[in-house]
Amino acid sequence: MKMETKGIMVGLLLLLVFVGYGLAWTGEINGRVMCDVCSDSAVGPEDHALE
DSSP states (O other), X not given: OHHHHHHHHHHHXXXXXXXXXXXXXXXXXXXXXXXXTTOOOOXXXXXXXXX
């Protein structure tokens, strides 16, 4: 029983990590690059194209 609980906890932790990683790049996935901190999608001279 204890081993099953540990496996479930590890699975949930991995799920949270991958969901967080995916949400951080939604701007790029949706075709726009947005700043995750300030939600700014304006393109200025300091921005460069992603490779």
